[in-house]
Amino acid sequence: MAGLCGTSILAVAIWLQAGKDGPEILSPGAATINPYIAVNILIVVGVTIMILGFLGCFGAMKENQFVLLLFFIGLTLILLLQVVAGIVGATNKSKTERALKETLQTNVHLLSATNGKLFQKAFSEIQEKLKCCGLINGASDWGDNFQYYYKSCECPGASDSSCTKYDGKTIYKQSCFSLIRCLFSRSLSIVIGLAFGLAAVEVLGLIFSIVLYCQIRKK
Structure with a gap:
């Protein structure tokens, strides 16, 4: 389950990252509002969750308590970071869009520059x-x-x-x-939605892993 979550996050993050023009039109001085930074973080999170997924499968097959505990702790930390990032992103969405507008207005002179x-x-x-x-x-x-x-x-x-x-x-x-603003807003919404949506699936993964851990311990 965690492996599927990781694969989903990685797939969506790579799809968002495929648009390579974003960083150039936001530069210079727009790192704080660049959604591609969040996308890069998602790629790292996706890879980490995939690794945790394999770890969880190994622990379940071998009925290894230590490996299952590592999986549980790792997934819990990722889940907490994911939820915090989603909350921060959601609460600052309008502020981020205002910053985007200011950045684009600042950069418009570059079109006519030499x-x-x-x-x-x-x-x-x-x-x-x-x-x-x-x-x-x-x-x-x-x-x-x-x-x-x-x-x-x-x-x-x-x-x-x-x-x-x-x-x-x-x-x-x-x-x-206006079209760039809509594109930016859509990418941000996808990142936030992904963080919250997959958090629910990860909670199930945590429940299953701790139940399995307890069952193995009773044997």
Whole structure:
């Protein structure tokens, strides 16, 4: 059971981590609000729980009290950390989203800068995926750099209500800020939900392990 929990956490964490553009668009100075830090922690937790799961299976098969006790203590510590992290994440969600907004507003000047290539490249890829253009004010956020990155803003249908004309190009009308905020909020909600949801399953694992421990002790 613990092994399945660990595998589930690891699978979801890797899926969230697959979006590699997040850290670049939040940089610099956004480590405190970066959800990818929480995702990295989830990966570590997932691997740890998988190891504990194998430990629990070994203890159950061999009816080894010491190994079962190690499993129980380890899973209890992980469970406590998981619940605390979930509570902290849930109570600070709105604060974190405000910090995200401030960070993006601070970083918007990098789109028109001459030395923000890493940010610009990452943001260009996000524009293409989310079908939006610019960060706060639309295409004008790019300044003179628009000529280099307009292709990621291009809208296929000129008559589409989601498109507009800018500098002779047909581009997406909507800026990316609200879409990034929704993406960020969804990732944060998944992390928090995972922490609480799997905690219930882990409690069952703790109950089964202590019951088995007591039964072996009575023999």
